[in-house]
Amino acid sequence: MPDMSSNAVVEIEKLNLIFPAPDAPVHALADIDLTLQAGDFVSFIGPSGCGKTTLMRVIADLETPTDGHISVNGMTPSEARKKRAYGYVFQAPALYPWRTVQKNVMLPLEIMGLSKQEQRQRAEKNLALVNLEGFEKKFPWQLSGGMQQRVSIARALAVEPDLLLMDEPFGALDEITRDHLNEQLLKLWNQTKKTVVFVTHSIPEAVFLSSKIVVMSPRPGKIIDIIDSTLPRDRTLDIRETPEFLEISHRVREGLRSGHSYDD
């Protein structure tokens, strides 16, 4: 049963989502039970088609569940979205190409109706947080893929949400850039004490970043294991060589293997 303490940011009970299709309806999420505590760094990991992105989109009110209960900050996802309770980082940076880096970060703030001065301050602060000072006047195409994704993270942070939803944000990047950004993200999480939900299909990434790992399997998309990490909050990339890290990785891999049916 989900823990009903007041610290719960996201509470999900018996949630199902079925995408209707005339030939064969897709059971994308089956009987999901999950509670996310404030300050957690939660990874959803699983093979493609396991519903990890869909589950996050349900939290963000970008998909509507077929049945079951979900609350975000004690509200329905729709109310939470309207109150701008979360920041969402997509798989692609989704920057608007006609806006400079600064203007891209200011986009949600314009929509929120903040003063120009406040907008500029927040853009400056959050671009500094992702190490992009001095790039304010550049246009997206002048930046590398990793930098673009950092801009999109700054844009999500600028809303100053307590909850950050990140959908495979580093999936398209090379491993070196990804390691670097993972380290930065962890530092950011430590500094800001936000709750982060992170979708990935990389085991090392999930174990390195998370305080809680949710292992999922496809057809129908369901949770098969929830692992509370024993690693300290403060970590560097070196931790990946420790036995503890390898142990957790092993448990994730076992979970993925047991849930995966290779129907070929």
Place this chain on the structure above:
Amino acid sequence: MTDQQPGTKPSHWDRLYNGQILPVVTVILAIIVIWYAGAVYMNSDRLIDGYERAKTDWTFSDLVEDSWSMERPILPAPQQIVVELDNTVIDKKITSKRSLVFHAWVTLSSTLLGFAFGTLLGIVLAVGIVHVKTLDRSLMPWVIASQTIPILAIAPMIIVVLGHLGLTGLVPKAIISMYLCFFPITIGMVKGLRSPDILQLDLMKTYSASNSNVFWKLRIPASIPYLFTSLKVAVAISLVGAIVAELPTGAVQGLGARLLAGSYYGQTIQIWSALVVASILGMVLVWAVGFAEKLTLRQMGGQSQ
């Protein structure tokens, strides 16, 4: 030629070799040669008739020389048009009724007014079609049908109806021009306003952005490149519209009026020079829109393809 070494300008030989000058010059020369030959061929029948009636002896070189200097040739030679242009563009005062600059200005003003009307109508229709499903279904067929009717068939009706409403002169011409040029703008804008991808729209949804925010901050900026592509087509069409509008209105001013008057009196040289001015005007208009496009896109990120 972006991959050239900075500071090294290509020599003329390079350009010839790279096919920049030689082919262009060759094509122009070929056109001029064909034109002169065509003038002889087209005009020779009437000249030979004339020689025989006057019972004069003639040689081929007489024929060639005469066919390039007739007063009312079937096909005037290029230098006759140049002389006429020199007379009517440079020598005449621009306020004179015989100045082609004056006539070009008359046509240009209804072109620009029609272009402005057409742009406005095109954008308004596109916004309606994109945002209201009923309009998408009900309006689009009419928009397409409107373009299947020959403009020459309805131009007189427009003149009569608007004349009855007290509108004469510039406005009816501009409206005919608008009728022709709103279409590519509507089509381009509909495509442009629908061009944002799902990700960009989802992003707006996570901000719980209002429809007007989505419109002004996403759909409109995304549509600008499409708009300019349409505007380039539309400005050329609106010039055609303005010229066509001068034909049934019995206008005495404007390039269309010059074309009509020229054809009444067999003044082919006058027709050709009006055509030359019209095509130069068209090129200038398209270039001007292209220039505005360049400036705007540079403001919007500058990675113009």
